[in-house]
Amino acid sequence: MENTNLKKLAQQLNLSISTVSKALRDSHEIGASTKIRVQALAKKLNYQPNPNASSLRRQKSKTIAVVIPEIANNFFSLAINGIESIAQENDYHVLIYLTHEDFKKEVNIVKHLQSGRVGGVLMSLSMETKDYAHLFELTQNNIPIVFFDRICHEIETAKVTTDDFTAGLLATEHLIINGSKQISFLSISDILSIDNKRMQGYLEALNKHNIQFNKSYSIKCTNNDSDNYLKIKKLLNSKNRPDAIFASVEKLAITVYEVCNDLKINIPKDLKIICFSNLATAHLMSPSLSAITQPAFEMGREAASILIKHLDKNRTFIPNEHIIIKSTLVARGSST
Amino acid sequence: MENTNLKKLAQQLNLSISTVSKALRDSHEIGASTKIRVQALAKKLNYQPNPNASSLRRQKSKTIAVVIPEIANNFFSLAINGIESIAQENDYHVLIYLTHEDFKKEVNIVKHLQSGRVGGVLMSLSMETKDYAHLFELTQNNIPIVFFDRICHEIETAKVTTDDFTAGLLATEHLIINGSKQISFLSISDILSIDNKRMQGYLEALNKHNIQFNKSYSIKCTNNDSDNYLKIKKLLNSKNRPDAIFASVEKLAITVYEVCNDLKINIPKDLKIICFSNLATAHLMSPSLSAITQPAFEMGREAASILIKHLDKNRTFIPNEHIIIKSTLVARGSST
Numbered sequence: 001m002e003n004t005n006l007k008k009l010a011q012q013l014n015l016s017i018s019t020v021s022k023a024l025r026d027s028h029e030i031g032a033s034t035k036i037r038v039q040a041l042a043k044k045l046n047y048q049p050n051p052n053a054s055s056l057r058r059q060k061s062k063t064i065a066v067v068i069p070e071i072a073n074n075f076f077s078l079a080i081n082g083i084e085s086i087a088q089e090n091d092y093h094v095l096i097y098l099t100h101e102d103f104k105k106e107v108n109i110v111k112h113l114q115s116g117r118v119g120g121v122l123m124s125l126s127m128e129t130k131d132y133a134h135l136f137e138l139t140q141n142n143i144p145i146v147f148f149d150r151i152c153h154e155i156e157t158a159k160v161t162t163d164d165f166t167a168g169l170l171a172t173e174h175l176i177i178n179g180s181k182q183i184s185f186l187s188i189s190d191i192l193s194i195d196n197k198r199m200q201g202y203l204e205a206l207n208k209h210n211i212q213f214n215k216s217y218s219i220k221c222t223n224n225d226s227d228n229y230l231k232i233k234k235l236l237n238s239k240n241r242p243d244a245i246f247a248s249v250e251k252l253a254i255t256v257y258e259v260c261n262d263l264k265i266n267i268p269k270d271l272k273i274i275c276f277s278n279l280a281t282a283h284l285m286s287p288s289l290s291a292i293t294q295p296a297f298e299m300g301r302e303a304a305s306i307l308i309k310h311l312d313k314n315r316t317f318i319p320n321e322h323i324i325i326k327s328t329l330v331a332r333g334s335s336t
Numbered sequence: 337m338e339n340t341n342l343k344k345l346a347q348q349l350n351l352s353i354s355t356v357s358k359a360l361r362d363s364h365e366i367g368a369s370t371k372i373r374v375q376a377l378a379k380k381l382n383y384q385p386n387p388n389a390s391s392l393r394r395q396k397s398k399t400i401a402v403v404i405p406e407i408a409n410n411f412f413s414l415a416i417n418g419i420e421s422i423a424q425e426n427d428y429h430v431l432i433y434l435t436h437e438d439f440k441k442e443v444n445i446v447k448h449l450q451s452g453r454v455g456g457v458l459m460s461l462s463m464e465t466k467d468y469a470h471l472f473e474l475t476q477n478n479i480p481i482v483f484f485d486r487i488c489h490e491i492e493t494a495k496v497t498t499d500d501f502t503a504g505l506l507a508t509e510h511l512i513i514n515g516s517k518q519i520s521f522l523s524i525s526d527i528l529s530i531d532n533k534r535m536q537g538y539l540e541a542l543n544k545h546n547i548q549f550n551k552s553y554s555i556k557c558t559n560n561d562s563d564n565y566l567k568i569k570k571l572l573n574s575k576n577r578p579d580a581i582f583a584s585v586e587k588l589a590i591t592v593y594e595v596c597n598d599l600k601i602n603i604p605k606d607l608k609i610i611c612f613s614n615l616a617t618a619h620l621m622s623p624s625l626s627a628i629t630q631p632a633f634e635m636g637r638e639a640a641s642i643l644i645k646h647l648d649k650n651r652t653f654i655p656n657e658h659i660i661i662k663s664t665l666v667a668r669g670s671s672t
Contacts, residue, residue: 070413071407071413071416071432072410072413072414072417072616073413074408077406077407077408077409077413078408080407080434081408081436084434084436088441093433093445093448094433094434095431095432095433096407096431096432096433096434097429097430097431097432098416098420098430098432100417100420105424109429112429117453254616254617254620257620258620261620279617280408280590281590281615281617281621284590284593284594284597284621284622285617285620285621285622286620286621286622286623286624287622288622
């Protein structure tokens with residue numbers, strides 16, 4: 001027999017998973033009549049959060065999982081160092097799981113975590129994730145999640161990010177102040193909250209300086225380096241070549257450097273570049289790379305602190321809270 | 337009551353842990369009289385491999401652990417990608433544990449793994465590890481280990497490395513052919529097998545080209561970037577400054593670049609540099625960094641393949657085998 005899960009309940013009731021989840025947890029946000037409908041169907045279909053998980057959970061596992069898209073990325077490497085520093089102070093073990101930006105893998109990992117292997121989860125979403133049923137299931141099974149960087153607004157819990165909007169605005173203004181007028185924005189996803197916030201900052205800066213937004217300058221890249229190379233080459237070969245690029249993530253800036261090398265475009269004379277980056281060798285590049293540097297270590301520490309504080313008190317519900325830690329703009333040779 | 341473990345048995349018998357371990361597993365390498373002594377004491381002290389672990393083990397956990405020193409390192413990032421590609425094909429989960437080059441942390445993690453959380457372990461040693469009791473315990477509990485990169489020769493199992501000796505020899509010869517005569521070798525540890533092999537390659541190249549080894553050119557660095565900076569600065573400020581540096585690991589080459597920037601030493605005119613590196617931006621550095629590039633992805637794949645092949649057949653003993661996958665020397669601006 002197929003198990004009843006939140007998704008099934010939501011479909012039969014024609015409600016969102018979020019509403020069903022809250023109704024089962026007796027949230028004040030849900031009306032009494034909805035709660036009665038939800039709870040009645042849950043009883044009828046014998047819905048229960050994974051009982052095995054709950055019983056293991058009571059043993060208060062001193063282990064937390066970190067679920068991230070990739071590690072060949074300086075931001076996540078540093079964030080993990082921050083997480084581990086807090087875990088070590090509190091005698092917790094840390095398990096790292098990689099989704100490789102693959103939604104199915106993320107779902108698979110989260111299901112695996114429901115077996116009660118860990119007390120709680122620190123998570124940064126894959127760039128494909130726009131369905132959150134697997135995450136609702138996890139919290140429903142009393143395994144709390146704290147999000148960092150790539151957060152999920154839908155789920156009530158703590159979230160730690162940098163000030164993506166402000167940093168995006170400042171990065172774009174920096175290019176404008178240094179003489180750029182035709183500024184392209186490279187993003188890696190139109191789903192991720194951080195990418196959208198950074199783009200909004202970019203648009204706000206253009207608006208503030210009376211520069212019209214040129215739609216052809218907004219390039220949506222992917223997780224495929226060769227595709228990105230071709231997209232960026234096309235942009236830089238076009239008649240209306242931009243005079244500056246703001247890349248939402250470091251790997252896109254690296255590809256811009258490669259395209260510029262191949263097309264003999266001089267950075268920063270012909271094209272200025274700035275990007276979000278925690279690259280340890282940014283200052284040794286040719287030319288040195290201007291970057292918005294996120295407080296990756298601190299973001300990891302903060303997310304881990306919140307999770308462990310709740311686990312230590314055996315609290316599985318973490319109140320909604322958005323903690324924002326500021327980034328720093330480091331101007332170097334690529335934009336000045 | 338304190339549990340009897342391999343270490344205790346070894347101490348009381350005045351034997352090595354390796355010998356005790358083999359005797360208990362009835363290895364043909366151990367003489368009959370020793371076996372009798374070991375097995376008698378084990379019985380007397382009620383020694384038993386963690387029974388909980390064995391029973392869980394029989395459930396054939398489709399999970400493997402990867403224990404590595406750090407992830408802010410392109411070699412390990414790529415190796416993990418290789419490991420995960422094989423794990424995914426075989427429907428295994430991968431847990432990543434970081435030792436941060438700390439021996440105590442490594443011991444702690446390995447003890448944690450003895451609870452039977454995983455079917456097997458892929459491991460690269462911390463730079464401090466010279467006592468292997470925790471690893472013997474793990475194999476004794478029927479959790480097999482496959483080593484990659486930073487291997488442990490003492491333990492009978494499969495090991496995957498690159499050809500560190502040959503690569504060290506070729507890197508040093510490359511510097512000699514390009515005119516260098518006073519070549520310094522920077523290592524990160526005098527315990528790690530890979531570092532010793534690379535140094536032997538360096539010494540062999542000097543010998544082959546009739547260059548006398550200058551002891552003051554062999555610099556042992558640490559895991560502390562500031563200490564390394566000072567050591568390298570002292571070397572490059574000395575009267576007998578070397579005209580080339582061969583760095584055993586990437587992070588030391590990065591520090592050399594920083595010192596050269598600060599001391600206004602021109603690379604490659606005043607100082608040539610080559611190092612082991614999987615840095616994705618090596619070709620974009622100023623100047624571009626010459627590197628011995630290890631087949632990190634392939635090394636991860638190979639190690640994971642061997643482990644999973646044995647786990648799938650419920651074999652906990654993996655025969656001794658040393659698999660060597662060749663590195664590539666990529667000459668760039670820093671050495672030519």
